[in-house]
Every structure is written in C-alpha cells, then in structure tokens.
Amino acid sequence: MxxxxxxxxxxxxxxxxxxxxxxxxxxxxxxxxxxxxxxxxxxxxxxxxxxxxxxxxxxxxxxxxxxxxxxxxxxxxxxxxxxxxxxxxxxxxxxxxxxxxxxxxxxxxxxxxxxxxxxxxxxxxxxxxxxGDIRSAFLMTEPAVASSDATNIACSIERDGDQYVINGTKWWSSGAGDPRCKVYIVMGKSSPDAPRHAQQSMIVVPADTPGISVKRPLSVYGYDDAPHGHMEIELRNVRVPVSNLLLGEGRGFEIAQGRLGPGRIHHCMRSIGAAERALELMCTRSLERTAFGKPIGEQGVTQERIAQARCEIEMTRLLTLKAAYMMDTVGNKAARAEIAMIKVVAPNMALQVLDWAIQVHGAAGVSDDFPLAYAWANQRTLRLADGPDEVHRNAIARLELNRYRQMQAV
Structure with missing residues (x-):
C-alpha cells in the first residue's frame, strides 16, 4: 500500500x-x-x-x-x-x-x-x-420529530400547478443566520403514500421567498456561532417553481445519502486537524508550566495522554484516508461502512484529545484565551450532526451481520 x-x-x-x-x-x-x-x-x-x-x-x-x-x-x-x-x-x-x-x-x-x-x-x-459571493443553508432537521430517522421528516412539499407549496418548521439550519445566506435546500415529504424511503424530496428555495420566517438562533454550549448561526425557520405556504425540485419527486433520501457522504468525511478530516492543534497546544503548555517540582510534560499522566493522543490521531487519519480512497475508487455506496466508521471514530477521538489538552491548560483551557473550549463544543455537535453515533453504529453492525448471514446461507 x-x-x-x-x-x-x-x-x-x-x-x-x-x-x-x-x-x-x-x-x-x-x-x-x-x-x-x-x-x-x-x-x-x-x-x-x-x-x-x-x-x-x-x-x-x-x-x-x-x-x-x-x-x-x-x-x-x-x-x-x-x-x-x-x-x-x-x-x-x-x-x-x-x-x-x-x-x-x-x-x-x-x-x-x-x-x-x-x-x-x-x-x-x-x-x-x-x-464565494453568497452562502447557503440545508434545512432537514425538525423540532417535532426524531430527525435521526430522516423518514420521520414531516415538512410538506405539495404540488399546486406549476409550483410546489412548502409548509413546516426546521431547526439547526446551520448557516442560515449569515446575512449572505441567499438560498436553502429543503428536504420534505412530497409523497406520503409512497414506500418509506420514497416519500421525501429536496427542493431549492430562495431565502427571500415570501412565507419564510427565521424564528431564532440556537446556541451550542453557550455559543451562538454568529454570524454563521444555527437557526429555527418556519416555512408557511412557501411557493417555488416546480423546476426547483432536485432530481424528481421521492428522491430526497437518495440525494441525502449522496450529499452526506462527502459532508461526513469532511467533518472527520477537520476533526483530525482540531485534534492535532489540541495536541500541539497540550505539548507546548506542558513544557511551559511547572507543577510539583517539574514540568507538567514530565508528569507520568501527561506523558501517557500525549502518547495515547498521538496513537489515536494516527489511527483515525488512516481510517479517514481509507474511506476517502474508497469513495474515489468504488463510490460512496460501497464505502458506506468506512464512512460510518470514521464518522463515529473521528469526533470521539477529537473530543478526548481536546479534553486532555484542556486539562493540561487548567482553568485557562475553558476560557477563550485558548481555542480549546470552542473546538470542544464544535466537536461535540459532530456526534449528532449528519447522523448521531447510534445511527452509524447500527449501520456498521447491520453490514457486519449481513456478511455472516450470507455465509450461513451458503
């Protein structure tokens, strides 16, 4: 290799x-x-x-x-x-x-x-x-349903002549707070009587369309992430042309799977960077501060954590690169197990390394004098964003069990 x-x-x-x-x-x-x-x-x-x-x-x-x-x-x-x-x-x-x-x-x-x-x-x-002239938002998650199961989504997309009419409430619409956000991609239910994974569609909605109301920003561990923002948005009788529908009615779930693969692995790539920065700051701080007669970096517990952080970063990077390689060579669908695995592994790894780095920094680590606390809050959201850990673990387990079911059937 x-x-x-x-x-x-x-x-x-x-x-x-x-x-x-x-x-x-x-x-x-x-x-x-x-x-x-x-x-x-x-x-x-x-x-x-x-x-x-x-x-x-x-x-x-x-x-x-x-x-x-x-x-x-x-x-x-x-x-x-x-x-x-x-x-x-x-x-x-x-x-x-x-x-x-x-x-x-x-x-x-x-x-x-x-x-x-x-x-x-x-x-x-x-x-x-x-x-880079404008920005955008993706409206999928809803407050009234468990959106980790995307088939629960209830926002309606109904055809009326040469228009679609959209009604529903979305939240955690990241980027919708930015004044440069000019367009949304909205996932909703267009075919409620179709099979479970063929009920949803995605549609392009200009952000200034009548009937759209940005209700509030949602904070993440006290951060509102302005000017980016994670907004709650109400869509009431929002009308857009039929031509704004992506791919066709009932194909929203298919698009979501295609969209989320690259998005998930990008998050994981950035998580490795956040962990590397945390380890760099942890090492620097541990050599600058003395406690109980010697630098913090010479304390056994600190050395153990530094060593473990390096091991876990390297393992996570290799799994990320494998997933990226498979996406390039055999496609996102064939790489779905690797994408799910790295989506579980990377944020959890970064959270652990950040936590150790915060501990070495002491009280300063939870302040905004250092970038660690904000980075930790960002990484904690990634265990929910683009599918929570539990969903990805279930998918990994199903794929693994299917291998053995096929072997037993032979």
Whole structure:
C-alpha cells in the first residue's frame, strides 16, 4: 500500500500551512474581537471583515474550492483522498474553511447542486456559491420529530400547478443566520403514500421567498456561532417553481445519502486537524508550566495522554484516508461502512484529545484565551450532526451481520 501523499498534495500542504502561518493564526484573536464588537454594537449577524479580506488571498494562492471533485465548474477541485490532508489543516481553526470556500454547509450544498440540479439552477445558485459571493443553508432537521430517522421528516412539499407549496418548521439550519445566506435546500415529504424511503424530496428555495420566517438562533454550549448561526425557520405556504425540485419527486433520501457522504468525511478530516492543534497546544503548555517540582510534560499522566493522543490521531487519519480512497475508487455506496466508521471514530477521538489538552491548560483551557473550549463544543455537535453515533453504529453492525448471514446461507 502507498501511504505517502503525492508531490502535488505535498506542495499544496506546504502552501496551505504557509497561508495559516501568515494569515490565519495571526487573525484568530481579530476574528473573535470583531464578532464581540459587532455584538456589543447590537448586531452579531454581520459578515466578518477578516474572512472577506482573506478570501481573495486564498484564491490568489490557488487554495479555493478544493473540496469538489469532478466538476467542470470547479476545475481546481481535488479527489477525496487528495483533499483529506488539506481539509485536516483547515480544521485547525474552526472558521478558516470559509476563507478557502470549503466550509459547511456550503460544500454539501454545492456538491448537491453539482450532482443533482438542472443547469438553470446551477447557473442561478451554484456559480455564486463557487465564487464565494453568497452562502447557503440545508434545512432537514425538525423540532417535532426524531430527525435521526430522516423518514420521520414531516415538512410538506405539495404540488399546486406549476409550483410546489412548502409548509413546516426546521431547526439547526446551520448557516442560515449569515446575512449572505441567499438560498436553502429543503428536504420534505412530497409523497406520503409512497414506500418509506420514497416519500421525501429536496427542493431549492430562495431565502427571500415570501412565507419564510427565521424564528431564532440556537446556541451550542453557550455559543451562538454568529454570524454563521444555527437557526429555527418556519416555512408557511412557501411557493417555488416546480423546476426547483432536485432530481424528481421521492428522491430526497437518495440525494441525502449522496450529499452526506462527502459532508461526513469532511467533518472527520477537520476533526483530525482540531485534534492535532489540541495536541500541539497540550505539548507546548506542558513544557511551559511547572507543577510539583517539574514540568507538567514530565508528569507520568501527561506523558501517557500525549502518547495515547498521538496513537489515536494516527489511527483515525488512516481510517479517514481509507474511506476517502474508497469513495474515489468504488463510490460512496460501497464505502458506506468506512464512512460510518470514521464518522463515529473521528469526533470521539477529537473530543478526548481536546479534553486532555484542556486539562493540561487548567482553568485557562475553558476560557477563550485558548481555542480549546470552542473546538470542544464544535466537536461535540459532530456526534449528532449528519447522523448521531447510534445511527452509524447500527449501520456498521447491520453490514457486519449481513456478511455472516450470507455465509450461513451458503
């Protein structure tokens, strides 16, 4: 097996790391200060200047739209395997992926539009998303049902002549708080009498369509993630053209599976980056502070945790790369077990490493003087986002048991 990255990827890694040293790390405090200043001025939901200033620099550096493979509209896109080590670097700072136009939920929405939308919808919405001119949101989860089972979704999509009428309430609509969010992709029920996995459809909805009401932002462990935001949205008699439907009625579940595969592995790539950053900070802090007569890094418990963190990061990276390789070579469906496994493993690994890093930092670790507490909150949401751990574990177990059922049937 070949475990080394290609010369192309190595060169891009170097370029991206240099960009972080020059532009991302020096602006971490400025980003937080800007959001705090906007909030004190009475409106936290304002696009940050620092990200807008860095976007042109990222494009000039050739670090733009790297996430989207096999697209004539984004020829700079890489394969999943090529993108993995670069996405990992972006995960070191939670807000940095937007600088490179590689942030969720836009990446998943762009992938969805590229794979399933008409050329007219691509011209209208995909092109400005690829340019970074607008942002988007994905409306799937609902407050009234257990949305970990997507077949529970109740938001209705009913045809009325040459329009669809949408009614329902969505929440955890990430990115919908951003003033640049101009379009939603909405999953709802269009065919309630069809078989269970053929009842849902996905449809493109402009964010300024009459009948849409953004009710409130939802906080995550006290963070509202402004200006990105995770919003609760009501859709009441929202009308859009029939041509806005993606792929066809009853094919929403199929689209969701295609959309969530890349999204899940991107989260895992970034989780590895978050863990690497945490381990780096843990080691640095442990060598700078002395307790009970010697540096914290020389305490046995700290060394044990550092060693275990390195082992778990390396194991997680290998599983992520395997999943990415399979997605590229045999497709998302054939790689579904590997995608499910890494979606369970990566956030849990990152949470553990972050927890150890916070412990080494002491009280400072839970403050915003260091990026650890916010990174931990982000990683904890990933055990729910794009399917909770329990759903993925069940899927892995079913696939494993099916192998033995087939063997017994022979």
């Amino acid at each position: 070949q475990f080394d990255y290609t010369p192309k990827v190595k060169e891009m890694q170097g370029r991206l790391l240099a960009f972080f040293e020059q532009h991302i790390y020096p602006n971490e405090r400025r980003y937080l200060d800007e959001i705090r200043s906007n909030r004190e001025a009475g409106n936290a939901w304002v696009a940050t200047r620092v990200i807008e200033e860095l976007k042109p620099l990222a494009r000039e550096a050739g670090l733009w739209n790297l996430f989207l493979p096999r697209s004539t509209r984004a020829p700079e896109g890489l394969s999943n395997l090529e993108y993995a080590p670069l996405c990992e670097i972006m995960g070191r700072v939670p807000w940095s992926p937007e600088v490179f136009n590689c942030s969720a939920p836009d990446t998943g929405n762009m992938e969805t539009l590229e794979r399933y939308a008409s050329e007219a919808l691509k011209d209208r919405w995909l092109e400005p998303l690829l340019r």
